[in-house]
Amino acid sequence: MDLQLDGHVAIVTGASRGLGRAAVLALVHEGVRVVAAARSSDALAELVEASPGRVHAVTCDMEEADAVAGLVDEALESFGRLDVVVNNAGIAPAGPFEDQDPGEWSRVFAVNVTAPAVLSRAAGRVMLAQGHGRIINVASTSGLKGKPYLVSYSATKGAMLRMTEALAAEWAGRGVQVVAIAPGAFDTDAQSAVTEDPEMLRRRLRKIPAGRMGRTEEFGPMVCYLASPLASFVTGATFVIDGGEAHKL
Numbered sequence: 001m002d003l004q005l006d007g008h009v010a011i012v013t014g015a016s017r018g019l020g021r022a023a024v025l026a027l028v029h030e031g032v033r034v035v036a037a038a039r040s041s042d043a044l045a046e047l048v049e050a051s052p053g054r055v056h057a058v059t060c061d062m063e064e065a066d067a068v069a070g071l072v073d074e075a076l077e078s079f080g081r082l083d084v085v086v087n088n089a090g091i092a093p094a095g096p097f098e099d100q101d102p103g104e105w106s107r108v109f110a111v112n113v114t115a116p117a118v119l120s121r122a123a124g125r126v127m128l129a130q131g132h133g134r135i136i137n138v139a140s141t142s143g144l145k146g147k148p149y150l151v152s153y154s155a156t157k158g159a160m161l162r163m164t165e166a167l168a169a170e171w172a173g174r175g176v177q178v179v180a181i182a183p184g185a186f187d188t189d190a191q192s193a194v195t196e197d198p199e200m201l202r203r204r205l206r207k208i209p210a211g212r213m214g215r216t217e218e219f220g221p222m223v224c225y226l227a228s229p230l231a232s233f234v235t236g237a238t239f240v241i242d243g244g245e246a247h248k249l
Contacts, residue, residue, distance in 0.1 A: 003227075007031060011037065012086040012088060013062065015047065016047070019183060019186060021047065023220055025050075026221060026223060030224050030228075032227070033054050034051075034056070035058060036055050036057050039059065044057035072119070072122040083127075084227040085119060085120065085133075086223060087116035087138060090140075090153075092108075094150055095149055105152050108152040109152070112160065128171065133177070136179055137163070137180040141184045141242050161182070168235040178235055180239070181219075184214065186216060207245055208244065209244035212243065222239060
C-alpha cells in the first residue's frame with residue numbers, strides 16, 4: 001500500500017531510542033524527511049548516519065520551551081515544510097507517590113504535557129496556515145487506566161489524551177488532524193528492569209493476553225498510517241497497541 005508520504009516532513013521527539021527511534025526509521029522508509037529530537041547526541045548521530053540526507057538531528061531538552069518550539073523552525077529551515085509532528089518524548093519515574101518530590105512531579109508534567117503542548121501550538125500555526133497537518137501524541141495505556149507507582153506518569157498521559165481530543169475538535173474543520181497512540185509494554189530499554197529479570201518478566205507477561213511484549217517494528221507502521229493522507233478522516237481517536245492488556249476481561 002502506498003501511504004503517499006514521500007516528500008513529507010516530520011518532527012519526532014524522543015527520537016534516539018525505543019519507540020521514537022522506531023517511528024523515525026519507519027517514516028524514513030516511507031520517504032519522509034525527519035527532524036529527530038532527543039537529548040542523546042550520540043544516538044541521534046547514528047540515526048543520521050543510517051539515513052543520510054533524510055534525518056536532521058537536534059539535541060533538545062524537552063523542559064526548555066523555546067528549544068521545543070524551535071523544532072518547527074528547524075524543520076522549515078532544513079527541509080522547507082512541515083507535515084507531521086510525533087510527540088513521543090516522555091519520562092516515567094516509578095515509586096511510592098508519598099515519596100515523590102514535588103519538583104519531580106513538575107518535571108514529569110513539563111516533559112510529558114507542556115512540551116507536547118508547546119510543540120503542537122508552534123506546529124499548529126504552520127499547519128493551520130497551510131490547511132493540512134498531522135499531530136500524533138504518543139500516550140500510554142497508563143493514561144487509560146492509572147497504574148500504581150506511576151501516579152505522575154499516569155496523570156500526564158491522561159492529560160495528553162484529553163488534549164488530543166480537545167485539539168482534534170478545535171482543528172478538524174481547518175485540515176489538521178490530532179490523534180493519540182497508547183502503547184502498552186514494548187521490549188525497549190525502558191523495560192530493561194523487567195526483561196532482564198525472568199520472574200518479573202513472567203509476571204508481566206501474564207497480564208498481556210498476547211503473551212508477549214510488543215516489538216518496536218510493530219509501532220512504526222501505526223505512526224506511518226496516522227501520518228499519511230490516507231488517515232485524513234481520522235482525528236480525536238486513541239489507538240491502543242498493547243496485545244490486549246487494556247481490555248483484558
